[in-house]
């Protein structure tokens with residue numbers, strides 16, 4: 001095998017008139033140089049590609065990082081809102097428990113038992129707790145409302161501020177002729193003093209009625225009625241709805257009376273009862 005010693009000869013002619021220069025280079029040198037140049041170009045392309053790739057990754061990394069930070073902040077905000085909501089719900093629960101106690105509703109269900117507030121913290125647990133509380137509070141509200149209505153229609157206090165001169169029972173007739181049964185309280189007041197209803201109800205009588213003189217009678221509930229007698233003037237009509245404290249007329253001395261006073265009577269199923277039993281009733 002003979003050794004290949006071919007040369008590549010380059011002619012360099014700087015100008016048209018000057019003498020040409022010859023450069024002879026062994027073919028292996030040409031091949032190696034060409035190979036190195038191709039390798040260099042390929043490496044450059046590869047490096048440029050990697051650089052672009054790296055920049056893209058870097059950008060992505062930064063965007064993921066900032067996204068992560070904002071998620072972290074969101075999470076912190078969420079956690080603090082969650083804690084606040086949880087606190088508010090347990091506050092409302094405490095208040096509703098107290099209200100339930102006052103409304104004598106001992107068997108109102110507890111939120112913890114119902115929705116497992118003690119368990120893993122989740123929005124759905126809070127959601128269930130809030131729903132549950134809403135039901136409880138509505139139930140308590142309904143109960144209190146009906147209690148208030150019931151209480152408002154039970155006579156309480158006196159129709160006028162005055163001096164009680166006579167109570168329920170047998171007394172000497174102020175007109176002579178022995179004893180008589182007095183069916184209510186007599187409360188002495190100045191002529192014309194405004195007279196107020198002692199409970200919510202409906203006016204069932206508003207005119208003169210024998211010895212009562214000008215009488216207003218009000219039906220309340222559960223068979224209870226109140227009567228206000230000897231009025232100088234009546235300011236309500238039969239069928240009118242009355243709230244406790246509403247004025248129904250003015251004190252006077254009409255009917256069987258010896259001076260300005262209000263005859264105040266309470267009847268249960270049309271039987272006169274002692275109004276003093278009702279005077280101290282708790283007001284709603």
Ligand SMILES: [Zn+2]
Nearest residue numbers: 184185186263
């Ligand atoms: Zn009387």
